[in-house]
Amino acid sequence: MSTLFAISLTTGLLSGVWGWVAVSLGLLSWAGFLGCTSYFASPTQGVKGLAISLLTNLTGIGWALLIIYGSQWFGSEIIGYMLTGIVSFFMCIQAQKSWLSFIPGTFIGACATFAANGNWQLVIPSLLIGGVFGYLMKASGVWLQARSEAKLVAAQQSH
Structure with a gap:
């Protein structure tokens, strides 16, 4: 079994589980998928x-x-655009710190917040749990591929 197939299989299974978890906990399923995507893209x-x-x-x-x-607070559309530009600069420059070096992850968090109309109380757990699901999707796929490969090698050696 190829690594891609194994990761695809575990991602498919865990995506369904995530959908159920998100609905059960009242989370934003789409934001969780953004968290998952953020991990995969890192x-x-x-x-x-x-x-x-x-x-x-x-x-x-x-x-x-x-x-x-x-x-x-400023109440001005033009000031809002200027603020967006200034903040975007800081969103990128923070990447000087290794733990904040994944600029797309920063923009994913910001975009999720904008899409949820600033409802950070829902965005935070959705992104965090989604990110953990992304990690589990990949890790379980890699594990499955290694287990499959080990069984194949053992079968070939027994012949």
């Missing part, structure tokens, strides 16, 4: 990649809230 994998993905998602939520509330 250049660093494993537990460290999960941590970087989740941290950048969380900072993105914070930056989005700064834009949302800052724009409301």
